Amino acid sequence: MKILIVDDEKDVELLFRQKFRKEVKSGVLELAFAFSGEEALKVLDSEHPPKVIYVFSDINMPGMSGLELLNQVKNQFPEIQVSMISAYGDSQNYEKAMQSGAKEFFTKPIDFESLKVEVNKLIESQK
Amino acid sequence: MNLGFILLILLFYLRRPMGPIEVSAEWKRIINGGMIAAGILWALANSGILIISQIALFLNFGLGALIVYITLRNPELQHRKGMIYAWMPIMALMVIEEIVKLISPSFFESIEVYLGTATFFAIIWAIVMWINNTKQRKALEQERLKVLQKEKEYKVTEALKAQLEKQVQERTKEITQKKNELEKALKELKAAQNQLIHSEKMASLGELTAGIAHEIQNPLNFVNNFSEVSSELIDEAKEELDTGNQEDAKEILEDLKANLQKILHHGKRADSIVKGMLLHSRSNSGQKEKTDINALTDEYLRLSYHGLRAKDKSFTADFKIELDEGIEPIEIIPGEIGRVLLNLINNGFYAADEKKKELEKEGIKDFMPIVWVKTQKIKNGVKITVRDNGKGIPKDIQSKIFQPFFTTKPTGKGTGLGLSMSYDIITNGHGGDLKVTSQAGEFTEFEIIIPQTTES
Incomplete structure (x- = not known):
């Protein structure tokens, strides 16, 4: 199972790789990273059909914002689920994300426990 | 006889x-x-x-x-x-x-x-x-x-002289009085000006707050997350050692080392942002010190972007930064130059965003506001370029933009002091130059030139 994490902070990659170390090692989870909305769309567009089944995206990024990415993904790849991660846990962003079809809305600092629960649910459903 | x-x-x-x-x-x-x-x-x-x-x-x-x-x-x-x-x-x-x-x-x-x-x-x-x-x-x-x-x-003549003398005395008295009045007025004006400059600083600090919060929150998150994951990794390393899997344990230790470096890096990042904020709010002009122009430029670009983002959720823009790695630290007042960068970059985003809004009204939706920031080593100094693809500045007002209180922003949006203060900081404060080139409807480009001062 492959998931894509989108964030303009590059250190997020290291963090996710360590957090999901066991899952990645055992081969149940594959991680992909993109550092902007545009790059994320390229990654998704590179495989047909995309292997990625779930996208975690930051909202606040230069260029294409996470919310725009959400819309684009929902348009081009309706089967992929998208959850938002934002430093601003405000209702305005939350409502916009939910209206656009986001699955979950996580706030920063990322609570990896709840994120793991979400990922584990995915892994379970894939079995 | x-x-x-x-x-x-x-x-x-x-x-x-x-x-x-x-x-x-x-x-x-x-x-x-x-x-x-x-x-x-x-x-x-x-x-x-x-x-x-x-x-x-x-x-x-x-x-x-x-x-x-x-x-x-x-x-x-x-x-x-x-x-x-x-x-x-x-x-x-x-x-x-x-x-x-x-x-x-x-x-x-x-x-x-x-x-x-x-x-x-x-x-x-x-x-x-x-x-x-x-x-x-x-x-x-x-x-x-x-x-x-x-x-x-x-x-x-004597009488005339006496009369003249009297008149001169009267006039002198009047003039002295006028002079005192003017001096008082000048003093008050200077105080008012300082107050205005301070207000402008505080206002821009206010604009910055959201950006700063975001910029501090990010490294703090990394510090917390990396600490947490490191503690987990230690447990894992123990497990690996218990099962005799030395190779994996070593690998985990390498990761731990990398994590500690990341923690340090993000801790320093938060530290420099807080220091920058303090410099920014300081009402006196501060001291010149050797400063990494690239780091400063990068920091203020981020502060500006995240500040605007935080203030206006619908704000979308892109930025490109191009740093000349050959630039050596240069003697500047970091808080002051930071203020100039913040001002120019904020203006750039504002202009590009305005253009986006105007185009949207005409039904054009795919315009992406962009601000380019570039540092460049030049002979005897550095050049920082801030360019936006915004509305541009019409020719007839290009000469006025550095005048105090000149603003094209709607009432309440700008004090009209930003560019005049920036100009003052670059030219009087650092002996440099601030130039503008612009084409209405196309772009605006500000060029900051800061000479390398030879005295230590």
């Missing part, structure tokens, strides 16, 4: 002033005495009493000789010399006449004709002398009038 009478006339004239010349009170007293003596002698000489009139006559001779002698010898009576010379022949003839008469009346009779002739010439002499003297006196009189005139003029 009688000698006594002549002496009275002489004394009378000696006493009178001649032109500007006046005899002293001392001499007047002496002359008064002489006049009384002459009067008495004249009366006695004419009394007809034989012996007494003779004695008086001779005393008159003595007095006459004394007057002539004193007048000719005394410097203070020099001006009457002419008169004495005029009368001297007549007086001499009279004396001779009297003496001859007394000694030998018969001889007197024989020379009376000659004496008469001599007297005639003496009188002509006296007349000529008198005319001459009168001329001199008139000249002196003229002189005296002139002196008087001058004195009068002098007095008038």
Whole structure:
């Protein structure tokens, strides 16, 4: 199972790789990273059909914002689920994300426990 | 004609002033005495009493000789010399006449004709002398009038001078008062200006707050997350060691080391942001210090972007940063240059966002606002370029944008001090240059040039 994490902070990659170390090692989870909305769309567009089944995206990024990415993904790849991660846990962003079809809305600092629960649910459903 | 009478006339004239010349009170007293003596002698000489009139006559001779002698010898009576010379022949003839008469009346009779002739010439002499003297006196009189005139003029001038002096004093007082008032006004204006500058700083700090919160939150999140995951990794490493899997344990240790470096990096990042914020809010201008221009530029670009993002959720923009790694640390006041960067970058995002909004009204939705920030090492300094693809600045107002209080933003959105303060910081504060090039509807580009100061 492959998931894509989108964030303009590059250190997020290291963090996710360590957090999901066991899952990645055992081969149940594959991680992909993109550092902007545009790059994320390229990654998704590179495989047909995309292997990625779930996208975690930051909202606040230069260029294409996470919310725009959400819309684009929902348009081009309706089967992929998208959850938002934002430093601003405000209702305005939350409502916009939910209206656009986001699955979950996580706030920063990322609570990896709840994120793991979400990922584990995915892994379970894939079995 | 009688000698006594002549002496009275002489004394009378000696006493009178001649032109500007006046005899002293001392001499007047002496002359008064002489006049009384002459009067008495004249009366006695004419009394007809034989012996007494003779004695008086001779005393008159003595007095006459004394007057002539004193007048000719005394410097203070020099001006009457002419008169004495005029009368001297007549007086001499009279004396001779009297003496001859007394000694030998018969001889007197024989020379009376000659004496008469001599007297005639003496009188002509006296007349000529008198005319001459009168001329001199008139000249002196003229002189005296002139002196008087001058004195009068002098007095008038003095009065004028006094009046002028008074006026000057009054004016000086007025001017001093005005000067004090102006100085006070200037002081108040300066205080107001400082207050305004401080307000502007505080206002931009306010704009920054959200960006700063985001920029501090991010590294803090990493610090927390990496610490947490590191603690988990230690447990995992223990497990691996327990199962004898040395290779994996080593790998985990490498990761741990990397994590600690990340923690340190993000801790420092938060630290520098807080320091930058303190520099920004400081009301005094701060000290010049060696600063990494690239790090500063990057930091303020992020602060600007995240600040605007946080304030306006619908704000979307992109930025590109191009840093010249060859730039060495340069002496600047970091807070001040940061303020300039923040101002220029904020303006760039604002202009590009405005253009996006305008295009959206016309139905064009795919415009992406972009701000490019570029640092470049140049000869003797650095160049920082801030460019946006916004509305641009029309030619006719390009020259006004650095003027204080000039703003095109709607009321309440801008103080009009940002660019003028930026200009002041770059040119006066750092001896550099701030230039603008723009094309209405296309782009605006600001170029900051900061020279490398040679003094340490």
